[in-house]
Amino acid sequence: MLDRSLIDPNPMGLNTLNKSTANLGTLAPLDRTLSLAPMMGCTDRHCRYLFRLLSPNTLMYSEMLVTGALLHGKAAHFLRHGGDEPCALQLGGNDPQDLAACARMVEDAGYQEVNLNVGCPSDRVQSGGIGACLIATPALVAECVAAMQAEVKIPVTVKTRIGLNDQDDYEHFHHFIETVREAGCRVFIIHARKAILGGLSPKDNREIPPLKYDYVYRIKADFPDCQFILNGGINDTATALAVLPKVDGLMLGRAPYSNPYLLAELEWALYQHTSMDRLTALADYTDYMVRNIETGEPLKHMVRHLMGLFTGIRGARSFRRHLGAHMFETGSGTEVVEQALAEAGLNHHAEAAETFVAQQARQQQYR
Numbered sequence: 001m002l003d004r005s006l007i008d009p010n011p012m013g014l015n016t017l018n019k020s021t022a023n024l025g026t027l028a029p030l031d032r033t034l035s036l037a038p039m040m041g042c043t044d045r046h047c048r049y050l051f052r053l054l055s056p057n058t059l060m061y062s063e064m065l066v067t068g069a070l071l072h073g074k075a076a077h078f079l080r081h082g083g084d085e086p087c088a089l090q091l092g093g094n095d096p097q098d099l100a101a102c103a104r105m106v107e108d109a110g111y112q113e114v115n116l117n118v119g120c121p122s123d124r125v126q127s128g129g130i131g132a133c134l135i136a137t138p139a140l141v142a143e144c145v146a147a148m149q150a151e152v153k154i155p156v157t158v159k160t161r162i163g164l165n166d167q168d169d170y171e172h173f174h175h176f177i178e179t180v181r182e183a184g185c186r187v188f189i190i191h192a193r194k195a196i197l198g199g200l201s202p203k204d205n206r207e208i209p210p211l212k213y214d215y216v217y218r219i220k221a222d223f224p225d226c227q228f229i230l231n232g233g234i235n236d237t238a239t240a241l242a243v244l245p246k247v248d249g250l251m252l253g254r255a256p257y258s259n260p261y262l263l264a265e266l267e268w269a270l271y272q273h274t275s276m277d278r279l280t281a282l283a284d285y286t287d288y289m290v291r292n293i294e295t296g297e298p299l300k301h302m303v304r305h306l307m308g309l310f311t312g313i314r315g316a317r318s319f320r321r322h323l324g325a326h327m328f329e330t331g332s333g334t335e336v337v338e339q340a341l342a343e344a345g346l347n348h349h350a351e352a353a354e355t356f357v358a359q360q361a362r363q364q365q366y367r
């Protein structure tokens with residue numbers, strides 16, 4: 001369990017320490033201390049709504065949306081969101097004019113930022129000439145960013161990696177950032193490992209190339225008018241607190257997705273904010289699911305984000321198992337969630353109804 005000394009410090013002026021004076025456009029700067037990583041198949045609007053209940057301060061990122069889907073598909077459907085602000089939508093593309101048109105749609109749909117994906121290593125994305133392979137063409141990325149920025153007032157940011165294949169020395173990375181910065185980008189989210197194309201699966205590409213946080217610390221020193229958000233391998237509050245003073249913010253993906261209540265822990269550690277307990281969040285999310293089911297949204301699209309909500313509490317596995325077994329049944333409603341809670345004994349479990357702060361205080365008593 002987390003050592004209280006790690007979560008109880010004066011938040012070290014972290015919020016002010018990390019506010020950069022970089023020019024982020026004409027709008028008030030977003031607080032980038034903590035962000036939720038864009039994750040295909042995970043961070044859809046429902047996930048972001050749920051996570052927002054637990055964390056008012058996290059900057060949320062959508063899954064990547066390719067420009068073709070927006071320009072030729074059901075744009076209104078893809079852009080629909082609510083209750084997740086502040087939220088950035090991530091675009092995948094490589095055509096400056098298409099990206100500019102999409103950035104406009106993103107701004108009009110009420111997102112607070114538009115982000116360009118320069119890090120996805122999947123074969124499909126690579127064959128479309130987007131994602132991580134763009135690391136090799138910084139001038140094109142700069143052109144894309146400039147075109148997007150000319151179109152919108154919201155910040156245009158770039159999420160990238162520290163290198164590509166054998167272009168993984170610091171000089172390549174520096175050149176990439178320098179080129180894109182010259183086009184006006186002032187916020188970079190850095191997944192601190194390189195991408196290896198044509199050999200590793202996307203999953204392996206998130207695990208095998210080693211994390212090199214020192215590249216991020218160095219680039220921050222080299223470009224003090226930019227903000228650098230560090231991403232990759234931050235799985236707990238202790239690591240977050242250790243790394244945060246060296247960068248402008250942190251982005252977390254897999255850890256909060258598998259254990260959303262980590263966000264409540266981080267809210268306390270970073271903001272001294274007491275997030276709601278799990279059962280209260282679940283009750284609110286259940287109302288949200290009911291409203292969405294009425295508009296034709298299938299339950300399974302929303303329930304799947306609940307799988308990790310009780311991680312660390314007795315009964316969590318049984319809760320997950322029940323949801324997994326019943327959420328795909330046609331016509332199921334939110335009673336599936338109530339049944340899962342009852343079966344796991346979680347509706348009577350003190351910890352499930354406790355805020356993170358209350359839980360810490362109780363554990364302290366028994367130490």
Ligand SMILES: Cc1cc2nc3c(=O)[nH]c(=O)nc-3n(C[C@H](O)[C@H](O)[C@H](O)COP(=O)(O)O)c2cc1C
Nearest residue numbers: 037038039040063064117191232233234252253254
């Ligand atoms: C299932 C999954 C889907 C992902 N999809 C995207 C994506 O759409 N866009 C993107 O920039 N990164 C994507 N990523 C990468 C994450 O945003 C993040 O960079 C990576 O998981 C490392 O952060 P973490 O160690 O905190 O998980 C995805 C990661 C996962 C696990």
